[in-house]
Ligand SMILES: Nc1ncnc2c1ncn2[C@@H]1O[C@H](COP(=O)(O)OP(=O)(O)OP(=O)(O)O)[C@@H](O)[C@H]1O
């Protein structure tokens with residue numbers, strides 16, 4: 001890899017398609033030398049955002065830059081950013097090798113690079129086969145090979161684990177770790193937390209086009225624990241809590257049964273005191289270890 005480390009920065013990034021606001025005032029950074037997971041439920045705006053990073057579509061407003069420049073300002077974009085999108089298609093009659101040679105020619109890369117990548121992606125044996133007979137895993141690897149032709153410093157992968165078996169996913173994970181270890185910037189989208197949890201150093205979570213969290217994964221999973229409250233007056237307690245009982249942020253409350261709440265924000269003592277102050281009966285308080293899956297569902301609004 002030649003050249004420096006490139007940070008991706010989105011600022012007030014917005015994309016509207018008619019009435020649909022796919023990406024809404026989004027700001028985040030993606031650091032070089034790390035793997036960043038880009039998480040959000042279906043339709044959250046992940047693909048749209050990634051397409052704006054590589055200049056496939058123009059933002060309605062705001063900007064996204066790579067090392068301070070927009071994609072179009074790079075003299076040799078394929079040596080800067082490689083991207084793999086879900087719906088990438090191959091000419092079905094082409095062999096893997098021909099497919100790569102066409103793209104290599106377009107990017108001005110030598111044919112030798114094609115053979116290197118076929119070998120790196122474990123596709124040498126299939127190099128002369130037509131791509132229409134390829135398995136999902138082979139397609140994903142051929143996609144990845146195409147994106148890597150220019151030895152890019154930034155790699156964007158849109159849902160790369162889709163359709164991969166566990167061995168394929170494990171291979172992808174170690175490969176991306178290796179690329180990030182070389183100082184490359186790696187952004188990987190997924191709607192499945194578990195995938196990102198296994199692979200990412202940092203996470204950017206979006207929902208309905210808006211940022212809901214951006215943090216190192218360890219920080220996010222170390223987020224404030226929840227308190228499980230058993231109370232015959234659960235509803236009254238929920239009302240008191242969301243009315244902002246103290247000067248701090250509004251506690252988050254999840255109703256998990258007629259007599260049970262899950263509460264984020266106050267600690268056990270604060271919660272018990274608050275209940276006592278309002279004459280609310282509490283029959284049990286348990287602190288729950290933070291559960292990243294729950295946090296993700298909660299952040300992305302998938303629990304309701
Ligand atoms: N070309 C387009 N024209 C109109 N609406 C679009 C277009 N592209 C995306 N959208 C809408 O923008 C929103 C975000 O879509 P996007 O594909 O970016 O989400 P996503 O997070 O990638 O979802 P998924 O997990 O399903 O891939 C959706 O409501 C989608 O219907």
Ligand SMILES: [Mg+2]
Pocket residue numbers: 046047048158
């Ligand atoms: Mg998508």
